[in-house]
Amino acid sequence: xxxxxxxxxxxxxxxxxxxxxxxxxELGLLDMKAHLVDILDxxxxxxxxxxxxxxxxxxxxxxxxxxxxxxxxxxAQIKPFEPTFHFNQMAESLTKLENGHWRLTTDMGVTLDxxxxxxxxxxxxxxxxxxxxxxxxxxxxxxxxxxxxxxxxFEGKNILIAGGGDSALDWTNNLQPxxxxxxxIHRRDNFxxxxxxxxxxxxxxxxxxxDLHVANIIxxxxxxxxxxxxxxxRKGEEAYRIxxxxxxxxxxxxxxxxxxANFGLNLxxxxxxxxxxxxQTSEAGIFSIGDINTYPxxxxxxxxxxxxxxxxxxxxxxxxFPDKKLRFQYTTSSSSLQEKLGVGEKAA
Amino acid sequence: xxxxxxxQDGKEHTLEGLEGWRVMEIIKDYxxxxxxxxxxxxxxxxxxxxxxxxxxxxxxxxxxDEEDMLDEAIDVRDNSRLSCQIIMSEELDGLKVTLGGGTxxx
Numbered sequence: 001x002x003x004x005x006x007x008x009x010x011x012x013x014x015x016x017x018x019x020x021x022x023x024x025x026e027l028g029l030l031d032m033k034a035h036l037v038d039i040l041d042x043x044x045x046x047x048x049x050x051x052x053x054x055x056x057x058x059x060x061x062x063x064x065x066x067x068x069x070x071x072x073x074x075x076a077q078i079k080p081f082e083p084t085f086h087f088n089q090m091a092e093s094l095t096k097l098e099n100g101h102w103r104l105t106t107d108m109g110v111t112l113d114x115x116x117x118x119x120x121x122x123x124x125x126x127x128x129x130x131x132x133x134x135x136x137x138x139x140x141x142x143x144x145x146x147x148x149x150x151x152x153x154f155e156g157k158n159i160l161i162a163g164g165g166d167s168a169l170d171w172t173n174n175l176q177p178x179x180x181x182x183x184x185i186h187r188r189d190n191f192x193x194x195x196x197x198x199x200x201x202x203x204x205x206x207x208x209x210x211d212l213h214v215a216n217i218i219x220x221x222x223x224x225x226x227x228x229x230x231x232x233x234r235k236g237e238e239a240y241r242i243x244x245x246x247x248x249x250x251x252x253x254x255x256x257x258x259x260x261a262n263f264g265l266n267l268x269x270x271x272x273x274x275x276x277x278x279x280q281t282s283e284a285g286i287f288s289i290g291d292i293n294t295y296p297x298x299x300x301x302x303x304x305x306x307x308x309x310x311x312x313x314x315x316x317x318x319x320x321f322p323d324k325k326l327r328f329q330y331t332t333s334s335s336s337l338q339e340k341l342g343v344g345e346k347a348a
Numbered sequence: 349x350x351x352x353x354x355x356q357d358g359k360e361h362t363l364e365g366l367e368g369w370r371v372m373e374i375i376k377d378y379x380x381x382x383x384x385x386x387x388x389x390x391x392x393x394x395x396x397x398x399x400x401x402x403x404x405x406x407x408x409x410x411x412x413d414e415e416d417m418l419d420e421a422i423d424v425r426d427n428s429r430l431s432c433q434i435i436m437s438e439e440l441d442g443l444k445v446t447l448g449g450g451t452x453x454x
Contacts, residue, residue, distance in 0.1 A: 050386045123385055132423045132449055164419045187424060192416040216424075235426070252420035254394060255385055256454060270453065 005109060007084070009035045010320045011116040012104050014091045014260070017045020019290030019305030020120035021074040026313035028081030029329075029337055032320050035084045035112050037091050037104065039125045044071035049126055049253060060303055070302075080342045086110055090125050094263045094286075102285060116316045119263075119272060119281070119288040120305070123255030131162070131249055133217055142225035144247045148175070156180050160230060160242055162217060163250035169193035171248060172210070173200045182210040183242060185232060189214045213242060220247075260292075268294055278315035279308045285319055287312045349438065352400075354446040355380055365436045371397070371445065372432035382451045388432040390414055393421035395431045396451055400444030407434060422449030 011027050013020045016038035024034045040049055047056075047067030055064045062070075089106035097103050097113065104112045128146030130136060136144065148154070148171055155178045161168050164186040170193070176182040184201065191198045204210045218239060219231035227247055233239040257270050266273055266282040271294035274281055281288050289312055290305035298304070317326050331337045338344045349365035353375055363378045372395040375382045383394035390413050399407065404427050410418075414433045418424050428448060434440070 046386070051389045051391045054389045054391065129420060129422060129450065187419065188415075190415075192419060251422070252393070254383070254392070254450070 006111045006113070007035055008113045009033050009084070010114055011035075011118055011316055012037065012102070012112045012114045013118045013120055014038075014104070015045060015120040015122055015290070015292075016040070016043040016085060016087075017120060017122050017290065018047055018070055018074055018302050019122075019309060020045070020118070021071070021078055022306050023118055023120060023289060023309035023312065024078040024081055024083045025074075026309045027316060028078065028083075029331070029340060030313050030317045030326070031340075032116075032313070032316060033083075034081070034118075035086065035114070037086045037089055037106055037112070039088070039090045039127075041087050043075055043085065044068065045122050046255075047071050056302070058301065058303065080340060086112070090258060091121075092259045100285075115285060115319050117286045118309075118312060118316070119260065119286065119292060120290045120309075121257075121260060122291045124257040124260065124270075124292070125255065126253040127256045127258065128249070129251040129254045131217065131251060133220055135220055139220060139222065139225050139227050139247070143222065143227035143245060144220075144249065146249055148248070151175070151178070154179060154246060154248075157246040158244045159183070159246045159248065160185060160244035161248045161250065162186070163252075164188070164191045164193065165250060165252065166193045166197065167250040168248075169197040169201055171250070173197055173204070175248075176204055176210055181244075183213060183244065184210065185213040185215055185217060185230075185242070187214070187216055211242075217247075277311065279312040280315060287316065349436065349441045351436070351440070352442070352444040353378075353380060353397075354444075356447050356452055365441060365443070367436060367438070369436050370432045371434040371436060371443070372430075374436060375431060375447075380447070381453055382431070382447060383453050384432065384451075386432075390417055390430060390433055393417045393419075393430060394450050396421040396424075396448035397429055397431045397445040398425055398448050399427045399429050400446070401427065403440075403443050403445075406439065420450075424449075 010032040011034045013036045016036045027034050048071050052068040089108045092107045093105045095103050101115045102117050154175050158181045159179045160183045161172050162185050172184045215232040215234040217230045218233050222228040229241045229243045231239050272288040274288050274293045276295050279287050289308040291300045351363050351365045354360045372384050385394050386392035414430050
C-alpha cells in the first residue's frame with residue numbers, strides 16, 4: 001500500500017459493490033477515472049460479504065451466477081479503466097472545496113478530491129453486529145472489541161472471544177499464544193467455522209491452553225469501561241462468572257447507513273432521493289445509484305443499479321468535462337470505445 | 349390464511365398469508381420493519397423471529413444452514429427461527445411469531 005494520503009481524481013465512488021463496480025465501466029467509457037472507497041477488504045459488497053456462493057437468477061444474460069462470480073466478472077470488465085480501490089475504510093465526511101469540487105475523508109484519514117461523488121453504498125456500511133447485553137456501550141473500544149486492528153494490543157490479556165464462525169475461531173487460535181488466558185464462548189457446541197480451525201481450537205482445549213464455554217453472555221462486570229468478568233448462562237442452568245479483561249465479540253456484520261447520514265443530503269427513510277434522469281441527489285455533483293437511492297417506482301435490483309450508473313455517467317461527464325461534447329457511442333461499433341477497452345484489434 | 353406478527357414495539361398485526369411465500373417476504377410486503385438484508389438467502393439472520401410456543405413443533409425442522417446462521421442472530425432463544433426459512437402453507441394458517449433481535453433497521 002502506498003503512503004499517499006491525498007488523491008485527486010474525476011469521480012469518487014462510495015461502495016465497491018456490483019453497482020459501484022459497474023459505474024467504473026460506464027464512467028471509464030466516457031474517459032473518467034474513478035477511485036472507490038469500501039469498508040470491506042475486497043470488492044463485491046453484499047455479493048461478496050453476504051452471499052458469495054448463492055446463485056442470483058435475475059442478472060440479464062446470466063441465467064444463474066453466484067455473487068462471487070458476478071463480482072469477478074465485473075472486476076474483469078472494469079480492468080481496462082484501472083480504478084483505484086481504498087479498502088477497509090469508511091467514507092466519513094464530505095466537504096465542498098473552494099473550487100467547487102468535493103473532498104471525501106475516510107476514517108483512515110485518506111482524503112480524495114473530485115468534482116463528482118457517486119454514492120453506491122447499498123444498505124450502508126457493513127458494521128459489526130452487537131449482542132444485546134446491558135451496558136455494553138460503556139466498555140466498547142476500551143475492553144470490548146468487534147475486530148482486531150493491532151494484534152499486539154491483546155498481548156498478556158485475559159481474553160474471552162464470543163462467536164462460532166471463522167472470525168471467532170481464527171482469532172481464538174491466533175491470539176491464544178500471546179494471551180495470558182484464552183476462553184471461547186458460543187451458544188452451542190457446534191461451530192460453523194472452517195473444520196481445520198475448529199480442530200485446532202479443540203486441540204488447545206485438550207492441551208489445557210484455553211477454555212470453551214457453551215453458554216450466552218448475559219451480563220458484564222467492571223468499572224470505567226474496564227471489564228473484569230462476565231456472567232454466562234447455559235440454557236436452563238445456573239449462571240456463572242468468567243473472569244476476563246477483554247471481550248472480543250464476533251457475531252457477523254450488518255449494514256448501517258453510518259456517516260452518510262451526516263453528508264447534508266436529503267434523506268427519506270435512510271434512502272437518498274434522486275431524480276430519474278441523472279440520478280443526482282439534492283446536491284449538484286453528488287449522485288446516488290443502487291440500493292441506497294430512492295425514486296418513484298424504485299426496485300432494489302442489481303440491474304436497476306446498472307441502468308442508473310449508465311445515466312449517471314452522462315451527467316458526470318458534463319460536470320467533469322464542461323467544455324467537451326458528449327457523443328453517445330456503442331461498444332460494438334465504436335473504434336474509440338474499443339480502444340479504451342483494449343479490444344481495438346478485434347474490431348471487424 | 350393468516351399470520352399474526354408482533355412487531356418490535358409489541359404491537360400485534362394480522363397479515364394475510366400467501367401460499368408459498370416466505371414468512372419474511374409476507375412481513376416485508378405488509379410493510380412491517382424487518383431488516384432481512386440478504387433478501388431470503390439464509391445469509392444474515394436479520395429476519396429473526398420468535399415462534400409462538402404452540403407453533404414451534406408444527407414447523408419443519410431447521411436445516412443446518414439456518415441453525416448456523418442463528419449464531420449471528422441477536423438474543424437467540426429456544427423458539428428462534430429465521431422467517432425466510434418458513435414457507436407459508438395451509439398448515440401454518442394462524443401462525444404466530446414475534447420479530448426478534450437484529451430485525452430493526454437503524
